[in-house]
Amino acid sequence: MSESDxxxxxxxxxxxxxxxxxxxxxxxxxxxxxxxxxxxxKRYGLDDVAERSGGLLVQxxxxxxxxxxxxxxxxxxxxxxxEIPVPGRMTLLVGTLLACEIAGFYLWKLSGSRKRLGExxxxxxxxxxxxxxxxxxxxxHLTGEPHGAFGIWALGSAVIAFATMSGPxxxxxxxxxxxxxxxxxxxxxxMFCWYPLAIVAVCVPFLMRRSAAAFAGVILSAxxxxxxxxxxxxxxxxxxxxxxxxxxTFLFGLGLRLERIESARLMGTxxxxxxxxxxxxxxxxxxxxxxxxxxxxxGWRSDGWMWTVPLGLTGLAAVAVWTSVIRTPPERTPLRHxxxxxxxxxAVLIAGTLAMQPLGLPVAAKIAAGAIAVSLLYTAVxxxxxxxxxxxxxxxxxxxxxxxxxxxxxxxxKSFVFIACGVGxxxxxxxxxxxxxxxxxxNG
Amino acid sequence: xxxxxxxxxxxxxxxIGILAAxxxxxxxSGREVWLPAKATNLQHVMRGAGIRIEYEFARAxxxxxxxxxxxxxxxxxxxxxxxxESTGLEMPSAVGSGEVxxxxxxxxxxxPVHVPLRRDRSGEWIADSVVTGQEEVPIGYGxxxxxxxxxxxxxxxxxxxxxxYHVPERLRRQIVEDIRRHPDEFATLVRVDPNGRASLLxxxxxxxxFRF
Numbered sequence: 001m002s003e004s005d006x007x008x009x010x011x012x013x014x015x016x017x018x019x020x021x022x023x024x025x026x027x028x029x030x031x032x033x034x035x036x037x038x039x040x041x042k043r044y045g046l047d048d049v050a051e052r053s054g055g056l057l058v059q060x061x062x063x064x065x066x067x068x069x070x071x072x073x074x075x076x077x078x079x080x081x082x083e084i085p086v087p088g089r090m091t092l093l094v095g096t097l098l099a100c101e102i103a104g105f106y107l108w109k110l111s112g113s114r115k116r117l118g119e120x121x122x123x124x125x126x127x128x129x130x131x132x133x134x135x136x137x138x139x140x141h142l143t144g145e146p147h148g149a150f151g152i153w154a155l156g157s158a159v160i161a162f163a164t165m166s167g168p169x170x171x172x173x174x175x176x177x178x179x180x181x182x183x184x185x186x187x188x189x190x191m192f193c194w195y196p197l198a199i200v201a202v203c204v205p206f207l208m209r210r211s212a213a214a215f216a217g218v219i220l221s222a223x224x225x226x227x228x229x230x231x232x233x234x235x236x237x238x239x240x241x242x243x244x245x246x247x248x249t250f251l252f253g254l255g256l257r258l259e260r261i262e263s264a265r266l267m268g269t270x271x272x273x274x275x276x277x278x279x280x281x282x283x284x285x286x287x288x289x290x291x292x293x294x295x296x297x298x299g300w301r302s303d304g305w306m307w308t309v310p311l312g313l314t315g316l317a318a319v320a321v322w323t324s325v326i327r328t329p330p331e332r333t334p335l336r337h338x339x340x341x342x343x344x345x346x347a348v349l350i351a352g353t354l355a356m357q358p359l360g361l362p363v364a365a366k367i368a369a370g371a372i373a374v375s376l377l378y379t380a381v382x383x384x385x386x387x388x389x390x391x392x393x394x395x396x397x398x399x400x401x402x403x404x405x406x407x408x409x410x411x412x413x414k415s416f417v418f419i420a421c422g423v424g425x426x427x428x429x430x431x432x433x434x435x436x437x438x439x440x441x442x443n444g
Numbered sequence: 445x446x447x448x449x450x451x452x453x454x455x456x457x458x459x460i461g462i463l464a465a466x467x468x469x470x471x472x473s474g475r476e477v478w479l480p481a482k483a484t485n486l487q488h489v490m491r492g493a494g495i496r497i498e499y500e501f502a503r504a505x506x507x508x509x510x511x512x513x514x515x516x517x518x519x520x521x522x523x524x525x526x527x528x529e530s531t532g533l534e535m536p537s538a539v540g541s542g543e544v545x546x547x548x549x550x551x552x553x554x555x556p557v558h559v560p561l562r563r564d565r566s567g568e569w570i571a572d573s574v575v576t577g578q579e580e581v582p583i584g585y586g587x588x589x590x591x592x593x594x595x596x597x598x599x600x601x602x603x604x605x606x607x608x609y610h611v612p613e614r615l616r617r618q619i620v621e622d623i624r625r626h627p628d629e630f631a632t633l634v635r636v637d638p639n640g641r642a643s644l645l646x647x648x649x650x651x652x653x654f655r656f
Contacts, residue, residue: 082614082656094463097459102456109449109452132463133462133466137466142466142467142470142643143606146608156459156462159458160456160459162451163451163455186551189510191511
C-alpha cells in the first residue's frame with residue numbers, strides 16, 4: 001500500500017491509538033477476524049503508533065531523568081568545589097564528560113542494547129560539556145562576555161550532535177547558540193541578522209532525518225531570533241511584533257504541510273501547535289489597548305533594516321506553504337477550517353501591526369482570537385469534539401468580556417452583553433451536549 | 445561501525461581540545477592593579493549569586509555607540525588610587541609607568557530605581573531618597589502612609605568583563621557581612637595585559653583579601 005493510500009494520513013494520532021486498543025476487543029468479540037484486524041492495522045499503521053508513542057515516552061523519561069541527575073550531580077560537586085584542587089577539578093570535569101558520552105555511544109550505537117538510555121547519556125554529555133565551560137571559565141577567571149561561553153557550548157554540543165546524529169543534542173545546540181546570539185546581538189545589534197538562516201542551515205541534516213527534537217530546537221531558536229533581530233536592529237517596538245505574527249503564521253502553515261508526510265507528521269504537529277499558541281498569545285497581549293498603544297508609535301521607523309532580509313525570506317516561505325495549503329487543503333475537516341481561521345488571524349495581526357494605529361492593533365488582536373474561536377466551535381459541531389467546543393467558547397467569551405470591560409461603554413449595555421454571554425454559554429453548551437448525544441445515538 | 449566510531453572519537457577529541465584550550469585564553473602576563481569598586485547585589489549573593497561589581501570609570505560617555513570598543517587609561521594617584529586619565533577608541537601608543545590601559549565595550553544595562561515615599565500630615569507625598577542600581581532596597585517599607593515606587597532606566601556603560609566574581613558557599617555570609625560593614629573599602633584585584641584585556645583575580649574588603 002502506498003503512503004498516499006494509507007488511512008493513517010487522514011486520521012489523528014489519537015484516533016489511531018484508540019483504534020488500536022479497540023481492535024483487540026473486536027477480535028476477541030468476533031466482530032472482525034484476525035485477517036481483517038491485520039488489514040485494518042496495516043491500513044492505519046497501528047503497530048507504528050504503539051512503537052512511536054511508547055518510545056517517545058521512554059525517551060522523554062530518560063531525558064528528564066538525565067537532566068535531573070545531571071543537575072543533582074552538579075549541585076553536589078559545587079557544594080565542595082572550592083575544596084578540590086584544580087587538577088582534581090579538571091579530572092572530574094573531563095572524566096564525567098567522557099563517562100557520559102562513551103557509555104552513551106556504547107549503549108546506543110555499538111551494543112544497541114539500550115538505545116534510548118544511550119542517547120539520553122549523550123545528551124547529558126552535551127549538558128555536562130556546557131557546565132564544564134562555565135566552571136572552567138570561573139575556575140581560571142577567564143575574561144570576556146558571558147554569552148561567549150554559550151557560543152563555545154553550542155560548538156561542543158554541535159560536534160557531538162553531528163558525530164552521533166542525535167536530535168536532542170542538536171536541540172541543546174540550538175538553545176545554547178540562541179543564548180549566544182542574544183548576547184552577541186545585544187552588543188552588536190546591526191551585525192548578525194543571519195543567525196536564523198545559519199541555524200536552519202546547520203540543522204538541515206537532522207531535518208532530513210525527520211528529527212522532531214532538532215526541528216523543535218530550530219523553530220524555537222530561529223523563530224525567536226527573528227524577533228530579537230527585528231527588535232535590536234530596528235530599535236523600535238513594531239518590528240518584533242511583525243516578526244512574531246509572520247513567523248507564527250508561517251509555522252502553522254508549515255505544520256499543515258508537514259503533517260501530510262507520514263514520516264514528518266510529528267514535526268508538523270509541533271510546528272502547528274507552536275504557531276497556534278504564539279498567535280493566541282500575541283492576540284492576547286495585543287488585545288490590551290494600553291500595551292498596544294506602547295507598540296503603535298506612528299511611522300515605520302527603524303535604525304537598521306537588515307532584519308527585513310531574514311523576515312522577508314520567512315514571509316516568502318509563508319506565502320509558499322500557504323499557497324500549497326490553499327491549493328490542497330488538509331483532509332481532516334477540523335484542520336481545514338482552523339487553517340483558514342489561523343491564516344486570517346495571522347494576516348489581521350500583521351495588518352494591525354503595520355497600521356500603526358493605537359486602536360488598530362487591539363481590534364486586530366480581538367478579531368484574530370475571535371476567528372480562531374469560531375473555527376474551533378465550528379470544528380466541534382462538525383466532528384463532535386468536546387475539547388474544541390469548550391476551548392472555542394472560552395476564547396470567544398474572553399474576547400467579548402474583555403472588550404466590554406476595557407471599552408468605556410455604559411453599564412446598561414455592559415449588563416446586556418454579559419447576560420447575553422451567560423445565556424449563550426449555557427444554551428450553546430446544552431445544545432452542543434445534545435448534539436453529541438444525538439451523534440452517538442446515530443452511530444449506535 | 446568503524447567509521448561511526450572514528451567520527452565519535454574525533455568529536456570527543458574536539459570537545460576535550462575546546463575545554464583544554466579555554467585556560468589558554470587566560471592572560472598570564474600583565475600588570476596587577478587594585479581598583480576601587482562597589483559591590484552592588486549583596487541581597488542576591490546571599491541567595492547564591494556571585495558579586496556584581498561596578499566601577500566608577502565604567503561610565504560611558506553619552507555619545508558612545510553600543511558595541512564600540514573603548515580604551516580607558518587610568519593613572520595612579522598620589523593616594524594610591526587610580527583615576528581616569530583619558531578615554532578613546534584607539535589603544536594609546538605610549539603608556540607611562542604609572543598608567544594602565546583597560547579595554548572594554550560599550551553596552552546597555554537596565555538599572556533598577558527605588559524611591560521610598562511617605563505621606564506627611566498635609567497629605568503630600570515626600571521622597572526620602574532615591575536608590576539606584578542593585579543596592580539593597582528597603583523591603584520592609586510597608587507601614588501606613590509609606591510605599592516604595594519602583595522603576596528602571598536604561599544606562600550606557602563600558603563593559604570590561606570584570607564585573608562579576610563567584611563566591612564560595614561557605615564564605616558567603618562572612619564576605620557579605622564584611623562588605624556591608626565596610627562598603628567604601630572594597631577593591632578588586634585586576635590583571636591587565638598589554639592589549640588592555642582585563643581579568644578579575646580577586647577582591648579586598650578593608651585589609652582582607654579574597655581570591656578563589
